[in-house]
Amino acid sequence: MTDPWALTSPGAVIAAERLVTPHGVISPGWLATNGGRIAALGQGEPPAAATHRAHWALPGFIDMHVHGGGGASFTEGGPDEARTAAAFHRAHGTTRIIASLVTAPLAELEHRLEMLSGLADEGVIDGIHLEGPFLSAVRCGAQDPRYLGEPSVAAFARLLAAGRGWLKMITIAPELPGAAEVIRAAHAAGVIAAAGHTDASAAVTEQAVAAGVSHATHLFNGMRPLGHREPGPAGALLDGRVTCEVIADGTHLHDTIVRLVARAAGPGNLVLITDAMAAAGMPDGHYRLGELDVTVAAGVARLAAPGGAGAGPVGVSQGGVSTGAVSKGGPIAGSTATMDLVVRRAITAVGLPVTDVALAAATTPARRLGLAGVTGALGPGLAADIVLLDEELRLQDVMKA
């Protein structure tokens, strides 16, 4: 894979009050890059004059679930629009990005997979996530219900071929007929089988984990809620040693739930995502998610036509948060978050240790995507994917390789 960002990077010498490594926080610390890689790091003042000074140095963020941003989308438009979306998130600290598609007709998904594969070859994105089309109609949230279909190994094989090795993850509702076969096919092909947009019982979800489900798509959102007699998918997935995505934007989940997920899933199993759509970084107004209209008010994106096409049953949404939240409009439709925001909130509002947040925002997604040893941590020999933050955890600088 060619990485255009690696070609023109002179060495940087970073001096940070706190350098977050897999072995703990080095304070103060320094880090030197060479040829797009981390050459060395250590404690104290750097051995050469610093080119960059910051309070925090963290590994570049890896967003495993994102549909767009900066007014542009992976779900619509051509390569230039996808480039705009990737560049928007890169400017917010996301150095590796998995472009997420939403449910659409099979031929359209094939076409988009082909287009995005070309961008992955160029290093603009790092893989593709198919959020659909094998999802539950009653938990479809901001997924177009017209194009939902029953799981089919033949259809999956077509999508896999169109992705040319860049299809990294597929979200599937395990309770649908034929789901187990597609989960096994995905697992066998090295594609992460993720449970999401699902109305499955805990028992069915446990069977799906045994069949190869190893990841939870935005846990709690777009799935049957956790009950104390029927723990549903959320309970089974939290108990299943699978990696669990959370949208920690303060809207999709209560911070207490994010804290509970972090504890229950355990370090190394929490994954911070944005699930952002085109409206991220843009003013309130009207946007699109796939073929659905979305209205953003006060930074919260909702389907524009409650009760119309795509609006799930009341109280059920991709957000799936609560009836109260839904009553103000349609279901929550993706987020307007960026990784720098969810990382800052995970530390300040949720209260997670910064080392756990670095795991959840970089190291664990890198491992899940087969990029451990390439990126995902501040360590010698890894790509110089680095985010610098100020004392208030606000983004100061981003380096990609």
Ligand SMILES: [Zn+2]
């Ligand atoms: Zn999504």
